[in-house]
Amino acid sequence: MAPAPHVPLDPPDRLVRTVTAWEGEAGRAWLAGLPGLVAGCLERWELTPERVQYPGGNVSMVVLVRRADTTAATLKIGMVTAETAQEPAALAHWNGTGAVRLLEHAPEAGALLLERLHPDISLRSLPDAKAMLEAAGVLRRLWVPPAEAHPFTAVADHTARLAALLRERRGRPWAESGRPLIDEALEAYERLAGSPVPGGPVLLHGDFHQGNVLAADRLPWLAIDPKPLVGDPGYDLAWLLLDRREDLVASPGGRAAARRRLARLSDALETDPGRLRDWTVFRAVEAGVWCWSVGDRTGGELLLEFASWLAE
Template identity: 35%
Template sequence: MPDRAALAQHLIEQWRLRADEGLGAGPEEDADALTQPVHTSDGAPARLKIGSAAFTGEHLVLRRWAGDGAVRLLRADPHRHAVLTERAGPTTLASLTDTDACAVVAGLYARLHVSAMPQLPSAADTLRCWLDDASLDSPAVPRRLVEQARTLASDLLADGAGAEVVLHGNLHFSTVRAAERAPWLAVDPRPVNGDRNDDVAPMLTHHWDGIAGRVREAIRQRFWTLVDVAGLDEDRARAWVIVRMVAASTSVATRADRADEVTRFLTVAKAVQD
């Protein structure tokens, strides 16, 4: 793993930024990225992020969205997966009820689902690679679900979805934040070109603690709210959720430390069908 802290410090100096100081102002790092609250040379609050390959294309879509529904891009170093954006607030959609949070996200779909960009990868191509994978069988993933997902994936690819759009790819409770210039702005996209009905799954798999004791009912309510408010095709959205959840399950099913994720993904795949 690259020394993201060192790179962040280098960019702070190169871009004439000032790292925030005080309690909670230091960098935060996980497997995918390091983020650092900073101020620009003219005193504007900003967020420096050193990402990973998971965020390839982030600078492209942020520039394309130009602040409409997402944070504004201020600077970027694409080769080092570094972006400097305006800083949204700490408040996330977890502060809202599930229904209200899903309504916010459904409203953002209409703004973020712009015309496909040729520089971005295709979700359909990734799906074809999954279908070609010969190692999909796992005791942790019911075979009937794998076969159902394979059939649905083949049907989705064969049927097409009209003109592709840019999908945020990572839109959920923690990646939508309150801001001063707009009530809510998206952050941290993992953009791909794809079917507009294929951006729903992240909202169903996050903020799990908030639905303890009523998981299946809550997942279904989230799904219906997203579909209804955004005017999505219910059957296609459901098919994409099932495919995404089964694909995610098979990708981590052999990892003992990811067993909880497999359970979560399969619970979502089953809940949208109940």
């Protein structure tokens, strides 16, 4: 069916900015074809659009829709990258346990039809302590063994590439001030890479933070937007530990609060605090140096300051 003419289906500004900045010419070409992809999926799955979700994702367009039987759903169309390619497989494996349920999938369009959650209510709407408690409950449901012949990248392989990039960026002139902390992060990575995963590898969300957990009807909270990997749960937990870092860095007791948060999360999810510290330092420094590499000095400084609190 054709989209209702009164429903604007233009890509959100944030999507245009990030895809253009991160993906260059390929991103611009994808954005040019995006209206056609949206229209094709609306027709293919007999969907009626209600509105585009703003501000939406960084690399995907989200449209709230109704199916032919009038049930609510969500259409998500994004660029297919190495990070996002296995999202449908992860959602299918979880089958609604801890994560949004996958209803339909069109791989050639990078399109997913998902159950409707409450897109404007994430865990960030809760006080931080309560949000962390709820997030821990979601992670317990997500961390399951993968299928024997799974398609997911191993954390060990993914982080080996990140560590190699971090070593290369360490020598750039703009990274000079961060070199001592980069060395700390690489030492943490070597400790992790040289040790077995306690309890064995599990399927990870890969980008787990409070903003990627939305209110739902089937369960109170469900995860969205995975970048799935298989490996050490500490990899997932580290990114959650870094959540709301802006608030912690701005507060006078931020350093102590960050360390208390680490202790609480490692205890709640029975994760070794030393491993969680190492994962957090590595992920924070790697992401911070990446921010520097793309010109985001402020974002990079924030991540490195947080890492420095745990590295001491």
